[in-house]
Amino acid sequence: MRLLAAFLMALVAAPVLAQGSAPPAPYAYRQLDDPAQEAAAQELMETLRCLKCQSQSIADSDAPMAGDMRHQVRIRIAAGEQPEEVRAWLMQRYGDYVSYAPVVSARTWPLFVLPIVFLLAIAAVLWRRFGKGRA
Amino acid sequence: MNWRVWLPLMLFALFLGVAAYQLTQPKDDVVASGMIGQELPYFELPPAHSENPGVTTADLRHGKPRLLNIWASWCLPCIAEAPQLEALKEQGAEIVGIAIRDDPEDVAQFLARHGNPYSRIGRDDLSEVQLGIGSSGVPETFVIDGNGVITYQHIGDIRADDVPVLLEKLREAGA
Numbered sequence: 473m474r475l476l477a478a479f480l481m482a483l484v485a486a487p488v489l490a491q492g493s494a495p496p497a498p499y500a501y502r503q504l505d506d507p508a509q510e511a512a513a514q515e516l517m518e519t520l521r522c523l524k525c526q527s528q529s530i531a532d533s534d535a536p537m538a539g540d541m542r543h544q545v546r547i548r549i550a551a552g553e554q555p556e557e558v559r560a561w562l563m564q565r566y567g568d569y570v571s572y573a574p575v576v577s578a579r580t581w582p583l584f585v586l587p588i589v590f591l592l593a594i595a596a597v598l599w600r601r602f603g604k605g606r607a
Numbered sequence: 608m609n610w611r612v613w614l615p616l617m618l619f620a621l622f623l624g625v626a627a628y629q630l631t632q633p634k635d636d637v638v639a640s641g642m643i644g645q646e647l648p649y650f651e652l653p654p655a656h657s658e659n660p661g662v663t664t665a666d667l668r669h670g671k672p673r674l675l676n677i678w679a680s681w682c683l684p685c686i687a688e689a690p691q692l693e694a695l696k697e698q699g700a701e702i703v704g705i706a707i708r709d710d711p712e713d714v715a716q717f718l719a720r721h722g723n724p725y726s727r728i729g730r731d732d733l734s735e736v737q738l739g740i741g742s743s744g745v746p747e748t749f750v751i752d753g754n755g756v757i758t759y760q761h762i763g764d765i766r767a768d769d770v771p772v773l774l775e776k777l778r779e780a781g782a
Contacts, residue, residue: 494708497733523638523743536708537744540734565641565741 499546500539506550513546516555519572520545520562529572640741640749640760647755648739652729655706656714662703662729668755672780674700674773675749676725677737679707680717682745688764689721695770696724700777704728705736707745748773752780 504510517531522538530538530545541562548558562570568577576584647664654661667673676692678685696702704725706714714728731737740749740757750759750773759776761769 494710494732537734537737540708541738543733544735544738562738563641565738566638566743567641569638 494536496536496539497543499543501542502546504546504550509549510546512555513542513549516549516558517542517545520559521570521572523566523570637762638743639762640743640757642741642757643760645757647751647757648736650729650736650739652705652731652736655704655709655711655728655730656718656723657711658718658723659704659725659728662705662727664755666727667703667751668753670753671701672750672752672758672777673726674702674777675740675751676702676704677707677742677745677747677749678704679709679745680713681709682707684764685717685746686721688746688766689724691765691767691770692724693722694767695765695773698770698774700774701726703751705731707731707734707737750776750780 504513514531518529520530520541522528522530522533522535522541524535524537525533528538530541545558548561549555559571559573568575568579574580574583647667649664651663652661667675674695678688692702702724704727706728709730709732711730729736742749742760744762746764748761748765749757752758758780759773761773765773
């Protein structure tokens with residue numbers, strides 16, 4: 473009987489201090505009325521990183537802060553901003569970290585250059601081995 | 608034997624070494640704000656607590672440097688830093704609070720239990736100011752100079768060691 477009571481109490485137990493009791497931002501879970509704007513916002517949100525959950529996009533995350541970021545993205549798109557302007561606004565604040573879209577920068581250029589170098593090296597080896605022999 | 612035969616294996620070993628070294632390094636998941644040196648964005652927040660007025664950009668723009676503390680009553684590390692905020696206030700710092708996604712009742716309870724070092728507390732239900740100043744969590748504390756420019760960001764709860772650092776940053780900002 474006591475076990476049953478404990479079980480029932482566990483069922484209705486509210487998580488204590490679960491990131492506040494405040495309701496989500498108006499546009500955290502509500503789509504924009506204009507389907508074209510909503511599509512643009514959705515596409516952008518899938519390439520923005522949730523700051524609290526780190527390995528999820530804000531489109532995928534249920535963290536309250538991700539909801540507040542979706543709200544920002546949607547109201548800015550609805551106000552006529554271009555998706556890349558919204559991304560730039562966030563990157564000004566949070567750096568490369570917040571964006572999943574790859575950019576060539578002082579830090580990331582080797583990632584783009586090295587594959588080309590490797591391909592050239594392979595081509596040179598193959599050419600030396602087979603290209604000359606045939607000639 | 609030609610030494611060049613060993614080159615690919617050496618490259619591979621180098622790659623393994625770098626990967627192994629990086630795996631043993633602690634992960635840096637602190638996201639610093641890019642807004643240091645920038646002016647505060649414009650905002651007007653209603654009060655989060657009946658005893659403290661709300662916060663607007665204008666309140667942070669005139670006169671002396673202030674601390675801007677981003678916190679919430681639901682945030683556990685904010686309890687840990689409450690005594691340090693009290694110490695900062697005793698040493699002359701003016702602390703302006705912004706409560707993130709909070710409820711006035713919860714705020715009142717928190718302040719009754721852990722002290723109220725704030726001159727003002729704004730209510731940021733949509734994290735608008737938090738996102739506007741590049742803060743990625745609670746608690747975070749910013750130094751704002753007398754012209755409303757952000758000069759320093761402290762990420763995480765304030766420990767006893769951080770109190771002199773923040774006082775020094777306030778002095779540097781012109782206190």
